[in-house]
Each structure stands twice: as structure tokens, then as C-alpha cells.
Amino acid sequence: MRCPNSMSAPELPRDGAARHPRDGTSRAAKGGLDRRALDHLLGFMTSLADARLRKAFSAHMNGLKLRPVEFSILALLSTNQRVTQKKLCLALDTPAPNLVVILTRLQERGLLRRVRSNEDRREQHVELTEEGRRLADEAHALSLTMEAEALSVLTAGEQLLLFELLRKIAGGR
Amino acid sequence: MRCPNSMSAPELPRDGAARHPRDGTSRAAKGGLDRRALDHLLGFMTSLADARLRKAFSAHMNGLKLRPVEFSILALLSTNQRVTQKKLCLALDTPAPNLVVILTRLQERGLLRRVRSNEDRREQHVELTEEGRRLADEAHALSLTMEAEALSVLTAGEQLLLFELLRKIAGGR
DNA sequence: TATTGTTATACTCTATAACTATA
DNA sequence: TATAGTTATAGAGTATAACAATA
Numbered sequence: 001m002r003c004p005n006s007m008s009a010p011e012l013p014r015d016g017a018a019r020h021p022r023d024g025t026s027r028a029a030k031g032g033l034d035r036r037a038l039d040h041l042l043g044f045m046t047s048l049a050d051a052r053l054r055k056a057f058s059a060h061m062n063g064l065k066l067r068p069v070e071f072s073i074l075a076l077l078s079t080n081q082r083v084t085q086k087k088l089c090l091a092l093d094t095p096a097p098n099l100v101v102i103l104t105r106l107q108e109r110g111l112l113r114r115v116r117s118n119e120d121r122r123e124q125h126v127e128l129t130e131e132g133r134r135l136a137d138e139a140h141a142l143s144l145t146m147e148a149e150a151l152s153v154l155t156a157g158e159q160l161l162l163f164e165l166l167r168k169i170a171g172g173r
Numbered sequence: 174m175r176c177p178n179s180m181s182a183p184e185l186p187r188d189g190a191a192r193h194p195r196d197g198t199s200r201a202a203k204g205g206l207d208r209r210a211l212d213h214l215l216g217f218m219t220s221l222a223d224a225r226l227r228k229a230f231s232a233h234m235n236g237l238k239l240r241p242v243e244f245s246i247l248a249l250l251s252t253n254q255r256v257t258q259k260k261l262c263l264a265l266d267t268p269a270p271n272l273v274v275i276l277t278r279l280q281e282r283g284l285l286r287r288v289r290s291n292e293d294r295r296e297q298h299v300e301l302t303e304e305g306r307r308l309a310d311e312a313h314a315l316s317l318t319m320e321a322e323a324l325s326v327l328t329a330g331e332q333l334l335l336f337e338l339l340r341k342i343a344g345g346r
Numbered sequence: 347t348a349t350t351g352t353t354a355t356a357c358t359c360t361a362t363a364a365c366t367a368t369a
Numbered sequence: 370t371a372t373a374g375t376t377a378t379a380g381a382g383t384a385t386a387a388c389a390a391t392a
Contacts, residue, residue: 170221
């Protein structure tokens with residue numbers, strides 16, 4: 001009733017002892033508080049990890065004045081063609097009204113343009129400008145190293161595994 | 174210069190073909206957009222996974238009128254004693270001013286109380302009320318199953334592995 | 347009627363500066 | 370001087386309803 005993890009639990013890969021100390025002392029985690037009541041929740045772990053990675057992002061990207069969503073949009077535009085706002089909304093899981101203001105902001109910076117489609121006059125095709133592509137490339141180069149410190153606690157194999165597992169969760173139908 | 178993953182890459186555990194299709198068709202992921210330019214970024218995956226899990230949380234917890242932080246606070250209070258606001262800030266990675274308003278909201282709902290410490294008159298000890306403990310127990314029971322659907326795409330072993338890997342990332346250092 | 351994009355708006359979350367009371 | 374907690378506030382993120390243009 002109070003044990004972690006609902007599903008049947010095979011062997012822990014490691015840290016089993018640290019998670020379930022036998023002695024009376026509660027595990028002094030971050031801030032001296034026993035966090036075991038929370039760390040059976042994937043959502044808690046992802047939100048902590050996400051916060052950490054957002055800090056890494058802004059530390060490395062503040063020079064380019066790019067927020068995470070803006071970076072994502074530039075990256076998607078640089079590797080896709082005929083991108084409509086609808087598609088961006090789906091790919092980024094962002095409500096349409098929010099995307100509009102983000103795109104307008106990037107457009108006013110001269111990084112992209114909106115071109116009304118001829119096949120379907122309701123659609124806008126979003127495209128990078130020359131300057132937008134330059135910034136996208138620069139940002140991509142930075143992105144290759146910005147998570148290095150956070151990832152340094154994992155081996156290369158663990159990193160790949162983590163990506164695959166998260167992809168399954170995130171993509172999950 | 175444009176290939177994913179900065180570090181040297183050993184064998185992919187699975188899905189290698191799906192990630193790097195040989196044919197010309199770009200992988201039609203969510204929304205029909207090729208997202209490979211992004212999915213080398215751990216931060217992107219965690220934010221997607223986090224969004225998905227937040228939805229699962231609110232779907233299951235809306236009856237209790239608890240937000241994620243509020244749930245976390247109740248959980249920490251139910252398994253820790255002599256909890257100061259400072260400790261909560263560290264454990265939750267939340268700025269002190271934000272915690273104040275969250276605690277006040279919970280206090281006004283009669284779920285917890287603040288008791289001025291006698292050893293150090295600056296500190297407040299935050300404690301659950303009877304009603305707070307009841308709600309914390311109820312929420313904990315719900316939390317054991319609320320992520321089941323999201324986690325169902327993983328085997329039990331993969332779930333444990335994912336927790337361990339995320340813990341390492343979140344824990345810093 | 348349904349869909350794409352838009353406007354307006356409201357609510358939440360996050361972050362910072364400045365204050366108080368204690369140490 | 371430094372720390373725990375507080376107040377006030379600004380900014381970013383997120384969500385919904387209502388509308389115009391087009392299909």
C-alpha cells in the first residue's frame with residue numbers, strides 16, 4: 001500500500017541499496033529530505049530532469065536569444081519543407097494560438113516568413129529566411145554540446161538507452 | 174556537422190533502422206514532420222515526456238484538486254518530519270517566494286499548518302493536518318496507477334532502467 | 347459544416363528584487 | 370552580515386473561446 005512501483009519489480013540494475021536503506025536513517029537526498037515518496041513517479045523525475053536541461057539550454061543559448069520552442073521551430077524548418085502551422089502545432093504539441101505569436105516574433109526578427117499556399121489558401125507555409133537558416137545552423141552546432149555536462153553522468157550506452165526509452169514514452173499512442 | 178548525437182555512438186539497442194531510414198522518405202513522425210533534427214536532444218524528449226505525464230496526472234488527480242507541486246509537497250510532508258520551507262525549496266527546486274504562495278493555498282484549504290520553530294525562530298515547520306494526511310494517502314494511492322498507460326509501452330525492466338537513468342540526470346553532479 | 351489561422355484573454359508558472367525578523 | 374520567510378511584481382508558458390477566410 002505504501003511500497004513504490006505498482007508493477008511487479010525484477011532486479012534493480014544498481015543503487016538498490018541506496019533506494020531502500022535498511023538502517024533507520026532516511027536517505028538524505030537533495031535538501032536533506034527523503035524523496036522516496038516521490039521517486040516512484042516518472043512524472044516527478046522527468047520534471048526534475050527537464051528543469052535541469054532547460055537551465056543548460058538557456059546557459060548555452062542565451063547568446064543567440066533563442067528559447068527552447070524557438071530553437072525547435074528553427075530546427076524543424078531547417079530539415080522539413082512545406083511546413084504548415086498546423087504541422088508545427090502537432091509536432092510541438094502546442095496550441096495554435098500560441099504558435100501564432102511565437103512565429104510572429106520570429107518573423108519580426110527576420111528569421112522566417114509565412115507564404116500563403118496556392119493549393120489550399122487557408123494554409124501558410126512557414127520558411128526560414130537566409131538569416132534564419134544561419135541562426136538555425138549556429139544553434140544546431142551549439143546544441144551538440146550544450147547537454148554534455150548533464151549527460152556526463154551517463155555512459156554513451158546509457159545515453160542511447162535513455163533516448164530510446166523517453167522516445168517511447170513521449171511518442172506513446 | 175549535421176549528424177545527430179555528439180558523442181561516439183555504439184550500437185543502437187533497437188529501432189536503429191527506424192531512426193535512420195535509408196530511403197528518401199523522411200520519417201513521418203507526429204504531425205507528418207521529420208523530427209530527427211530534434212530528437213538527439215535529451216531536453217526535447219524530456220519535455221515531450223513531461224507534457225504527456227502531466228496530462229496523465231491531471232486526468233487522474235483532478236478529482237482531488239491537486240496540482241503536481243501540491244501533490245509533491247503532500248508526499249514529502251507525509252514521509253518527512255521537521256520539514257522547513259527551505260528544505261522544500263531545495264527538494265522541489267522551487268524559488269522560495271513561489272513556495273510561499275503554494276503553501277498558503279494549501280494552508281487555507283486546511284491541509285497543512287506552519288509552526289514557528291523554537292530552536293531557530295526564523296524557521297517554520299510545515300506539517301500535515303489530519304485532513305492533509307488523508308488527502309496525501311488518497312493521492313498516493315491514485316499515483317500508483319495513474320502512469321500505467323504511459324508506462325505500458327515499456328517492459329518492467331525498461332521502466333526501472335528509465336527511472337535510474339533519469340535519477341542520475343536529475344540528481345545533477 | 348469543417349479546417350487553418352488569427353485575436354483576445356485569462357490563468358498558471360517561474361524568476362527577481364526588496365523587505366522583516368531573526369541569527 | 371547572513372539566513373528563513375515574505376511581499377510585490379514582471380515575464381514566460383499554457384489554455385480556451387470566438388472569429389475570418391477558405392475548403
